[in-house]
Structures are given as structure tokens and as C-alpha cells.
Amino acid sequence: MLMGFAEDYHKIVMNVKQELVLIRYNSDFNAIHSANETKDNYKITLNKVLWKMPHISVNDSQKLRLLKNFENNRDLPIVFRSWELHKYPELQQTKNHTWAVKSSNQLEKPCYIIIGFQTDVKNQITKNMSRFQHCNLTNLKVYLNSEVYPYDNLNIDFTNNIYAVLYEMYTQFQKSYYYKAFSEPTYYPILFKNNAPLVVIVKERIF
Numbered sequence: 001m002l003m004g005f006a007e008d009y010h011k012i013v014m015n016v017k018q019e020l021v022l023i024r025y026n027s028d029f030n031a032i033h034s035a036n037e038t039k040d041n042y043k044i045t046l047n048k049v050l051w052k053m054p055h056i057s058v059n060d061s062q063k064l065r066l067l068k069n070f071e072n073n074r075d076l077p078i079v080f081r082s083w084e085l086h087k088y089p090e091l092q093q094t095k096n097h098t099w100a101v102k103s104s105n106q107l108e109k110p111c112y113i114i115i116g117f118q119t120d121v122k123n124q125i126t127k128n129m130s131r132f133q134h135c136n137l138t139n140l141k142v143y144l145n146s147e148v149y150p151y152d153n154l155n156i157d158f159t160n161n162i163y164a165v166l167y168e169m170y171t172q173f174q175k176s177y178y179y180k181a182f183s184e185p186t187y188y189p190i191l192f193k194n195n196a197p198l199v200v201i202v203k204e205r206i207f
Helices: 058-072 164-178 189-195
Strands: 112-115 142-146 147-149 201-204
Touching: 112 164, 164 189, 164 201
Parallel strands: none
Antiparallel strands: 112 201, 142 147
8 A cells, every 4th residue: 555544544434525645856866767877868747646545335324323423523533643754864974873853742652663774866867766775784772752772782784694683673563563463574684685674663662
């Protein structure tokens, strides 16, 4: 699912206006990957957008019941997962770095934190914008108030292919997010290292 902000909401909504707003970047370079460095030959044109929304038909008795709730202006709480994207434009040339990110308000508490690094890929048509780099990361910790995640050091060494803990965190995220009994990771270890060496942290527990 491309936009899964409410994919775990299984109830219906009535007489609610829904809008889909698409915001595009001012150029197509970051959405194109080509061995040819000539940028003028490529352009992405969006001709049609298909937004599939399930519709439910109910019998007359249920329809009257739903209309009564609607006429009474009854509030229907809709729980959904909100995503936030924070970017740090350029890391310092040091071995240690601290980044303070403004936390959410009291109504929204972070459940998952995903950290990825990219090097010299923006506006580079010969670089794949969907790929991430490990940048020889050795350890990472997230501090939320008085709690720290993970508690133990990761002790990563990509040069010697020591990143099993990081890969386990990546694979187990799917189980936690979708409440699945087992995970089906998209990448096996070597592709994870080369394509998407992400750090995935779950607030309640570390995977």
C-alpha cells in the first residue's frame, strides 16, 4: 500500500470529504535513474491518478442506524498513524554526532524511528535516490526523555560484515507494525547492506 496511514483502520466513515494532495519536487532528477548524464532528455508526466477506496453497502436497517448516529453529530474517533520526515542536510566530518529533533506533542507519541543515510545522490541522475548508504556506521542511540533505545551498543562493523543486529531490527519491524506472526523481509542480508542499511527502532522494545 502506497499511502498506508490508515491501513489498520477497519471501520467505515460517512459523509466525509476526502482529498488527495500530491506535492511534487521542482525537478524530476531525483525520480530518474539513468547511466546517461544528459538530464534534458528525461521528464516524468503524470497523466492519471487512480485512488482506490472501498465502498460498503448496508441493508435498510443498518442504514437507518447509521443515519441516526450521523444526525446526532456523534463523534467517531479515527485512529491513524502519522509519519514525520526530518532531514539533516550535511553531517559533520567527525566520528561522533548528536542531532536534536523536536519531539511530537502529547497527543502524538513516537512508536517507530527509522534512520537512513545518503551520500551525494540528490539531483544526481546517475545515482539511485532510493538507495541508502551505511557510511561505516558503528553505533546509534535514540534518547526519548529519560529512555534510551537501544540500551546496548550495536557494535556494527560493515567492513567486516558485522551487522546481524541491525538486520534483525530491520526484519522484525514488519512483525511489530503489521502484527504478524513472522516477518517476510524484502532484502536478504547482503542486499540490506548494499541497498538499504536502515536503523529501525521501536519505542516499546528494540528489534
